[in-house]
Amino acid sequence: MKLLGQSFRATVLLMIVCGALYPAAVTAVGNILFSHQAQGSLVKGGNGQVLGSTLIAQGFKDPKYFHPRPSAAMTPDGSAAQPYDAAFSSASNLGPDNSAEIKAMTDAAAAYRLENHLSPGSVVPIDAVTASGSGLDPDISLMNAELQAPRVAESRHISLDRVKELIRKKTIKPQLGFLGTSRINVLMINIALDNEHPAEKTN
Amino acid sequence: MIANDWIQIFISLAFVVLMAPLVGRYLAWIYQSQSLSLEKGLYRLLKIDADKEMTWKEYGVAIVVSNGFFFVAGFLVLWAQAILPLNPRHLSPLSAEVAFNTAASFVTNTNWQAYAGEAQLSNFSQMLAITFLMFVGANTGMASLVAIFRGFTRSGTTMMGNYWSDFFRFFVRAFLPACFLMALVHVWQGSPQTFKTTVTAKTMEGSQQTLIVGPVASLESLKQLGTNGGGFYNANGAHPYENPTPLTNTLEFLEMGIFTFALPFFFGRMIGRPRQGQVFFAVIFSLYLAGLGVIEYSEKMPNPLIAHQAISQQITPLQDGGNTEGKETRFGITQTSLFSNTTIAATTGAVDGAMDSMNPLSVLVYLVHMFLNEEPGGKGVGFAGLIKEAILAIFLAGLMVGRTPEFLGKKIESKEVKLAVLSLLITPLLVLGLTALSVVIPAGKSSMDNPGPHGFMEVLYAFASGNANNGSAMAGLNVSTPYYAILIGVEMLFGRFLPLLPLLAMAGSLARKKTHPETAGTFKTDTTLFVVLLFGFMVLFAALTFFPPLILGPLLEHLSILHGISF
Numbered sequence: 001m002k003l004l005g006q007s008f009r010a011t012v013l014l015m016i017v018c019g020a021l022y023p024a025a026v027t028a029v030g031n032i033l034f035s036h037q038a039q040g041s042l043v044k045g046g047n048g049q050v051l052g053s054t055l056i057a058q059g060f061k062d063p064k065y066f067h068p069r070p071s072a073a074m075t076p077d078g079s080a081a082q083p084y085d086a087a088f089s090s091a092s093n094l095g096p097d098n099s100a101e102i103k104a105m106t107d108a109a110a111a112y113r114l115e116n117h118l119s120p121g122s123v124v125p126i127d128a129v130t131a132s133g134s135g136l137d138p139d140i141s142l143m144n145a146e147l148q149a150p151r152v153a154e155s156r157h158i159s160l161d162r163v164k165e166l167i168r169k170k171t172i173k174p175q176l177g178f179l180g181t182s183r184i185n186v187l188m189i190n191i192a193l194d195n196e197h198p199a200e201k202t203n
Numbered sequence: 204m205i206a207n208d209w210i211q212i213f214i215s216l217a218f219v220v221l222m223a224p225l226v227g228r229y230l231a232w233i234y235q236s237q238s239l240s241l242e243k244g245l246y247r248l249l250k251i252d253a254d255k256e257m258t259w260k261e262y263g264v265a266i267v268v269s270n271g272f273f274f275v276a277g278f279l280v281l282w283a284q285a286i287l288p289l290n291p292r293h294l295s296p297l298s299a300e301v302a303f304n305t306a307a308s309f310v311t312n313t314n315w316q317a318y319a320g321e322a323q324l325s326n327f328s329q330m331l332a333i334t335f336l337m338f339v340g341a342n343t344g345m346a347s348l349v350a351i352f353r354g355f356t357r358s359g360t361t362m363m364g365n366y367w368s369d370f371f372r373f374f375v376r377a378f379l380p381a382c383f384l385m386a387l388v389h390v391w392q393g394s395p396q397t398f399k400t401t402v403t404a405k406t407m408e409g410s411q412q413t414l415i416v417g418p419v420a421s422l423e424s425l426k427q428l429g430t431n432g433g434g435f436y437n438a439n440g441a442h443p444y445e446n447p448t449p450l451t452n453t454l455e456f457l458e459m460g461i462f463t464f465a466l467p468f469f470f471g472r473m474i475g476r477p478r479q480g481q482v483f484f485a486v487i488f489s490l491y492l493a494g495l496g497v498i499e500y501s502e503k504m505p506n507p508l509i510a511h512q513a514i515s516q517q518i519t520p521l522q523d524g525g526n527t528e529g530k531e532t533r534f535g536i537t538q539t540s541l542f543s544n545t546t547i548a549a550t551t552g553a554v555d556g557a558m559d560s561m562n563p564l565s566v567l568v569y570l571v572h573m574f575l576n577e578e579p580g581g582k583g584v585g586f587a588g589l590i591k592e593a594i595l596a597i598f599l600a601g602l603m604v605g606r607t608p609e610f611l612g613k614k615i616e617s618k619e620v621k622l623a624v625l626s627l628l629i630t631p632l633l634v635l636g637l638t639a640l641s642v643v644i645p646a647g648k649s650s651m652d653n654p655g656p657h658g659f660m661e662v663l664y665a666f667a668s669g670n671a672n673n674g675s676a677m678a679g680l681n682v683s684t685p686y687y688a689i690l691i692g693v694e695m696l697f698g699r700f701l702p703l704l705p706l707l708a709m710a711g712s713l714a715r716k717k718t719h720p721e722t723a724g725t726f727k728t729d730t731t732l733f734v735v736l737l738f739g740f741m742v743l744f745a746a747l748t749f750f751p752p753l754i755l756g757p758l759l760e761h762l763s764i765l766h767g768i769s770f
Binding site: 003004005006007008009010011013014015017018019020022023025026027029030031033034037038039040041042049050051052053055056057058059060061062065069076077078084085086087088089090091092093094095096097098099101102105106109121122123124125126127129130131132133134135136137138139140141142143144146172174175176178179180181182183187190191194 | 557
């Protein structure tokens, strides 16, 4: 009987401490020290409107922008595929020997070549034909960015060198010099494109 | 592999090897010193007499009853979500079976997820149910391990310590402060921490994007440090809000590893034989390294099924090649291998990439780790499993030379061996039995997502994960159906408590026995020979018990891929 009372009191106390006070304390201190990150690393446009988050992919389709990796995110109720939907993260969960996976990669490679005016047999980067773990991967590989550069330059009527220069400037190096990969954040480079070449912004 | 891969692996592992003994020493201090006044205040508030010792039965009852309360409280929050506060999106409650599955999952430190966090849980549920259960599940595991240790440190007594005291010492002095500090690091690197639910963005191409935010960082550090593993988001640690940078990825697998790999040193200190702790560390760390090697090799391997296509799978300065399906660009293959190997070894179950898209040899490693359940994860319960396997290995060695086996000065007799075997048999019974059932009946088969051996692996993996209280999943399998939600829910409770209670009984029986001084005839358990013996026993046990499903699953798939067969 004593144990029941103790367990009950412990449950109530721990629910308050772990479930309410602890997250509240982290929220309070976190927002004082790192308010930008605590609110979701949001990027705002000139008028204060939220354009998105540097951490979350957006489904760019316009040829004048860099495009993200394929996405297997789903509709908010989880019933169907809806790429880049930030309200339901998901991977494709296809196995390496699933014929649906082979087909998805083959189709993605063909679409990528078409979109970037590459010749039918030309080599495409692996990250451009595989879906990420979250469906919201904000980054692409450098090879992927370089292959998209001519298309971006052409649709903006600017020289390829300027786009390549921007890729160099926007390359995110491995963290602390050795953690992770070199990569390009798609949203950040697209914002930079619009900022540095505003004349071509409306086409 | 390129130089940078080696550097990442070397620095991370060096950190584990250097830090684990220190943390082990700190844990020993926690349990060998007087109560702090803060703890005494807590005991007064809860009307607990923390100095009153319990027998193994009382201890076991205290574990089961308190966890019963935690479980019901968590279940009620999830089930009543719709009428509780902090739910501006008016999310409907979880169905009764998924709420049951989730409460069972989190109270057992499994953190299996039959729901999608960002789409189905309010911030209230994420905090009052999920965060709360993560804390208490991990604390219970730690307490029960300390009680089992006392079987070896005491003699001539039936008393195993006080459950509440063991529970709150770790919570107050290690767990809560560590979670708080690391949560702030996660916020710094980009995990949201707010009571808001959504942010609506208007993208540069003019469409609307709904970003789901919430108290993510406070859940994230706890998820890793408590070897819990249940994510705020459906994609778990692959989601950029949960795991924003390569640094957080590294910290996350170190968070899982640090308490985990400290446990053998903790054990050595508690029993006053530090060398025994080092020997146990050597065993689990070699298994960990072997697993890491296979996963890294397997995931870097180009997929032969697309070799004839013009798709570059090479590792170059411009891209990280290999199997990138289900992996995030910022981490690359090596970070993902390190993470996934640690999550299985530490029975955390967090993932930073899609386990369902891993190559078969990697899945082989995950399965073997979960079958052995030898690694010191599950906040303690896993390490208790290792002690059990050590006892059985010593028993076998004793049979070979025909003398009564001894472990740490305690005679191992028929009662202990029976209890250890009872505990050992639960894994094959649950995993193989339930898998066999599910691959023949329609309710089991209809949930498979991938065809061929990969689909079989999804089912096998689900039950291995539930039983080992791991919680990671080959997530293509639809587990929110009533069949899987209930079956895996029950399995997680069994997988946690059924092996634990016989071990507690075994410890109770050992604590009563006299401790014998070592003689020339004693089989020494702190030698290389013992490492080999234990290793051999574990491999033999796994091979004899689990070879058939491993052949039907990962080995068959690996060979068929090499022969260019797709399904």
